[in-house]
Amino acid sequence: MRFIFTLACALIVAHAQAEPSPPAQTECDAANQVLIKTCLAKLAPQAEQDRLNAETAARAMMKNLDRATTRHEALPAFERASKAYRSYRQAHCAWIGKSFAGGSGAGIAEQACRIDLDRARAEELSRFYVQ
Template sequence: MRWAIVFLLFPMSAVADPTLECIDAGSQVEIGSCVSDMETRVNAAIDSSYSLALGAARELDDVTGRAVATPALEASQNAWTAYRDAQCEAVGASFGGGSGTGIAITACRVDLGRARVDELLRYAN
């Protein structure tokens, strides 16, 4: 019973692997397409949440009269993008060139992207 309560308290994105969300898609090609569509939506969410966070950073800089928050957020976003790309390439490399490599890389990008949206939205508040 406790596990059911814990499971209900966590958002699905925190516990679900993107490939498992697409498992009903059928073939590997269809799963790849499903995960790719998911990445497109996550990238749009990243762009939107980054824009909100950037607005909050600019407002803070205006209020304080210091140009600190905006450059820090920009540097953070650039570093996160580099990390995401390197991390997901490492995940893909662990597949040894197998047919699931592309799906694994895309699923990694979705997973890390979802976490980044959460971080950016916390910054925007």
């Protein structure tokens, strides 16, 4: 049953990540910052959910691997990697925002950064377990 759940999650993520998305700011190219912010606000939840789905599937695979090998190393390593990713995402995107020196586009750049990194993480994880 767990194998079926893992496979289903993998297929969902693979389908969602079939074509790479353009950078979020490019995708949300609009006439003004209000429209760009609105567009990014619509993209962010899906990017985060895709990442969470990919993490869930990868976590299930690592749990099954640890159970099969009785080594109990893959899941803790994956959890450390996931924590490191979240820290990197927060710090990197904060830096992107700060690079606008308080300008009006800082929030847009930071949100676009989070979307792009979440999409990339979901794609990377799906390549790992969907072969």
